Amino acid sequence: MRIKKTVKFLYLALFFCFSPILQVNATTPKSVTCTRTEYREEYIPGTKSSPGYVKSYEVDVVIPCGGQRQAEKIDDNDCSEGTVIGGLLGAGLALSSSRGKDRFWAVPAGGTAGALIGCQVDGG
Secondary structure: OHHHHHHHHHHHHHHHHHHHHHOOOOOOOOOOEEEEEEEEEEEEOOOOOOOOEEEEEEEEEEEEOOHHHHHHHOOOOOOHHHHHHHHHHHHHHHHHHOOHHHHHHHHHHHHHHHHHHHHHHHOO
């Protein structure tokens, strides 16, 4: 009975460790184009007997959509890997360097500090 509980716990731990790897990243399509209507004027020259005039018309111009400019501004630095590794290293360091009742507060504090440092090292 005890072995089954241990195996179940191991499976759950592995599932939660590798769940960030299974995430799907959605991207925006890159072949989308937008149009803009531009007003244009063209001078048609004339002669003495037939004076010139201005011809006005509108043209649809293909331009890149604003989604590309917004995509460049998005900060998608993900520091989840660095947070997990830093938290484990910090908690392990705190566990090995503390004794007795000090472990009660040292392990969570070391894990938190390690997670913050790991996130910064990972690029977040």
